[in-house]
Amino acid sequence: MGALSRVLRSVGGEEALTGLERLSGSDLTTLLLALVRRRSAGLSGADVLRQYRSDRFVAPSSVPFEVLRAAEDRLLAALPETFSVLGLAPVAPLGTCSAVAEMDQNNVLSTVRGTEVAADPTNALALEAAVRRQTGADDVRLAAVQRVVRAQRFSGAGRFAHFTLFAAVSAGRDRGSLAFERQHFAEHVEFLRAACGDVEFRVTVLDPRFEVVRGDLPADPSRHTGYYKGLCFKVFRDGVEIGDGGFTDWTQRLMGNRKERLLISGVGVDRLATL
Structure with missing residues (x-):
């Protein structure tokens, strides 16, 4: 089972993705902003520091x-x-x-x-x-x-x-x-x-x-x-x-x-x- 299939099964199947796809751009943005706000509200400073240490996208450049x-x-x-x-x-x-x-x-x-x-x-x-x-x-x-x-x-x-x-x-x-x-x-x-x-x-x-x-x-x-x-x-x-x-x-x-x-x-x- 692929990662997408596994995730879709946990949120109601392919219909969930189809429903999101049908949203207008502004409505999708509203939904995603609410989701991200909820997830970020549950983070602590230690969580942020943990991600900073491990996430390849946020580390400083290795070139001086x-x-x-x-x-x-x-x-x-x-x-x-x-x-x-x-x-x-x-x-x-x-x-x-x-x-x-x-x-x-x-x-x-x-x-x-x-x-x-x-x-x-x-x-x-x-x-x-x-x-x-x-x-x-x-x-x-x-x-x-x-x-x-x-x-x-x-x-x-x-x-x-x-x-x-x-x-x-x-x-x-x-x-x-x-x-x-x-x-x-x-x-x-x-x-x-x-x-x-x-x-x-x-x-x-x-x-x-x-x-x-x-x-x-x-x-x-x-x-x-x-x-x-x-x-x-x-x-x-x-x-x-x-x-x-x-x-x-x-x-x-x-x-x-x-x-x-x-x-x-x-x-x-x-x-x-x-x-």
Whole structure:
């Protein structure tokens, strides 16, 4: 018996889940807030301290703050002046990862107020880029540094339940002959080289037309694709993967316009800081 089946049996079966699903967003929030309030009212200070000691989501970073800050400053200092740096909210609309980036909702921390804890700043930057594009802005370049949380379990060095990501996105309209793609891919590669030092790029071309965008960068034999379209890449330093990026269709789907283009890139600040 799976965990969900066991829980449903204890509260009346599948009908209980169906009934909750039928509630409006505001009614579900009201119910969940009441439930959380009751549960928290029964907690003592000792209970909170016990969770703090054992919960992987709430422990401080194992990377010293000054080391992290130095890596953040290095990334931001190398960012071209054409990028606007945003201070993103710590939460995003519910579905930002699953609906925009097609990530499993179980991999993010959903809240009882119809939002989710930030799991990837590129998703939020894509939302803001879409808003700005809809107001008539030409090419939009945005960046952010954000502490994020991932709910899936990681193992191995440099993998954490919460960590800092640097992200940059470039959004605009198709100009034909892959002109947008060539320009902005070159900008991201140049910036990442300046920010991260002696790094290696490995590129996966998902559409043969993008060979001209790739240029002389080496191919990635692993063919990491994920949610990328056309071309994507990984960034390595000293043999350790510290970042990735590529073209996505997020703004196309957000705006309902197949002419929209979006390039994203991200760097794991914790990994970069410890190399």
